[in-house]
Amino acid sequence: MDKLRITGGRALHGEVNISGAKNAALPELCAALLTSEPVTLTNVPRLRDVATMRQLLDHMGVQTQTHGERGGMTLHAADPINPEAPYELVKTMRASVLVLGPLLARFGRARVSLPGGCAIGSRPVDQHIKGMQAMGAEILVEHGYMVAQLAHGKKRLQGARIATDMVTVTGTENFLMAATLAEGETLLENAAQEPEIADLAEMLIAMGAKIEGHGTSRIHIQGVERLHGCTHQVVADRIEAGTFLCAVAATGGEVLLRHGRADHLDAVIDKLREAGAHIEAGQDDGGDFMRVRSSGRLKAQGFRTTEYPGFPTDMQAQFMALNCISHGTAKVTETIFENRFMHVNEMVRLGAKIQTDGKVAVVEGIEKLSGATVMATDLRASASLVIAGLVAEGETIVDRIYHLDRGYDQMEEKLRGIGANIERFK
Numbered sequence: 351m352d353k354l355r356i357t358g359g360r361a362l363h364g365e366v367n368i369s370g371a372k373n374a375a376l377p378e379l380c381a382a383l384l385t386s387e388p389v390t391l392t393n394v395p396r397l398r399d400v401a402t403m404r405q406l407l408d409h410m411g412v413q414t415q416t417h418g419e420r421g422g423m424t425l426h427a428a429d430p431i432n433p434e435a436p437y438e439l440v441k442t443m444r445a446s447v448l449v450l451g452p453l454l455a456r457f458g459r460a461r462v463s464l465p466g467g468c469a470i471g472s473r474p475v476d477q478h479i480k481g482m483q484a485m486g487a488e489i490l491v492e493h494g495y496m497v498a499q500l501a502h503g504k505k506r507l508q509g510a511r512i513a514t515d516m517v518t519v520t521g522t523e524n525f526l527m528a529a530t531l532a533e534g535e536t537l538l539e540n541a542a543q544e545p546e547i548a549d550l551a552e553m554l555i556a557m558g559a560k561i562e563g564h565g566t567s568r569i570h571i572q573g574v575e576r577l578h579g580c581t582h583q584v585v586a587d588r589i590e591a592g593t594f595l596c597a598v599a600a601t602g603g604e605v606l607l608r609h610g611r612a613d614h615l616d617a618v619i620d621k622l623r624e625a626g627a628h629i630e631a632g633q634d635d636g637g638d639f640m641r642v643r644s645s646g647r648l649k650a651q652g653f654r655t656t657e658y659p660g661f662p663t664d665m666q667a668q669f670m671a672l673n674c675i676s677h678g679t680a681k682v683t684e685t686i687f688e689n690r691f692m693h694v695n696e697m698v699r700l701g702a703k704i705q706t707d708g709k710v711a712v713v714e715g716i717e718k719l720s721g722a723t724v725m726a727t728d729l730r731a732s733a734s735l736v737i738a739g740l741v742a743e744g745e746t747i748v749d750r751i752y753h754l755d756r757g758y759d760q761m762e763e764k765l766r767g768i769g770a771n772i773e774r775f776k
């Protein structure tokens with residue numbers, strides 16, 4: 351199993367390219383199921399989760415092909431398609447549930463394995479089922495599978511008003527995709543507003559869908575008979591960009607994040623500026639960029655994770671790593687997932703002072719962390735341990751980095767490119 355060896359203490363300088371967003375690419379790959387015409391995505395990140403989704407679509411009979419330097423991928427879901435997502439693939443990646451909406455909308459039936467447990471929380475899919483039922487699907491859960499089909503005599507899903515009990519990102523994406531081919535109008539209330547959802551909607555509109563309100567909590571979709579192919583560029587990954595901002599804020603230095611979108615990271619940038627980091631953003635011939643500059647120990651910042659545009663739960667662990675070596679004490683409240691402090695005990699192994707109590711962690715900043723062997727437990731926890739290793743005295747070994755590879759495109763190469771002493775070994 352691959353590990354990372356990091357020798358800490360170096361400031362970071364230079365330029366990093368921010369890749370396409372994992373959490374936009376995954377639903378956009380599934381959206382190709384909505385048409386029998388070819389769909390081309392560019393800026394697709396090279397991630398294990400993207401490879402898993404491609405495997406799942408291949409399994410259904412979708413022809414997929416990568417091309418070009420710019421992360422190009424063409425997907426062609428020509429008939430026949432086998433509308434089944436088997437447990438073997440779904441168990442490795444919960445986002446596989448995103449095939450449910452497109453399969454039901456285009457083929458009127460689907461057999462999708464329930465995702466099962468996850469390190470960061472129970473993560474049920476009851477809202478996904480509730481929303482599809484509201485659109486006229488009959489869903490049986492048997493032998494670990496959701497077996498879904500249109501109500502007797504129906505040829506298409508029916509437009510409906512869907513209001514979920516909580517804001518759900520992939521739930522909103524599933525309903526959005528399903529509603530594009532439904533009969534009549536669908537209204538999504540309490541919809542998630544993440545930039546990845548707006549990017550998916552832009553892609554669906556390019557395929558001929560009628561959508562309004564994406565990026566807000568109320569989305570209107572007027573169903574159409576059929577969708578056509580398109581070419582769409584996946585939006586930049588705000589969580590990858592946020593991870594690099596926290597890394598440079600912690601190590602010190604100055605780094606330009608090419609393609610990084612500051613307008614998708616307001617809550618995180620506000621906290622970093624309050625901590626004492628300098629962040630500027632703009633556009634030039636090379637497109638969007640952010641420049642981060644930091645020196646010395648910053649001020650610890652308390653925060654509470656919430657849905658977008660609030661502070662993202664996917665940045666909680668990385669910002670906690672920064673707080674570990676900042677001046678003062680910070681209270682971190684995790685409101686989205688019930689078990690997303692798995693990185694805390696590993697950081698304590700590096701000498702950090704953190705107390706947890708349910709949803710709250712209190713971090714007392716210290717002068718220095720000391721290198722040790724630590725274990726990654728989930729995707730964002732692994733990124734936070736890399737940041738901690740970059741500032742720790744001596745050598746840190748991060749084990750189980752297959753978690754990191756799920757969501758970061760060439761993380762150690764990019765870090766080495768800006769001066770980090772980091773290498774992968776078996």
Ligand code: EPZ
Nearest residue numbers: 373445473474475476477478516517518519520664686729
């Ligand atoms: C998406 O997960 C992201 N994944 C997650 O990113 C992210 O942490 C999460 O949204 C929140 O921002 C992808 O986009 C592929 P939710 P998702 O449904 O959609 C509860 C990463 O690190 N809920 O918005 O699965 C749920 O348990 C990953 O890149 C139900 O109870 O999250 C959670 O407490 C990790 N029933 C809350 O809602 C449901 O049917 C929000 O979950 C659905 C959700």
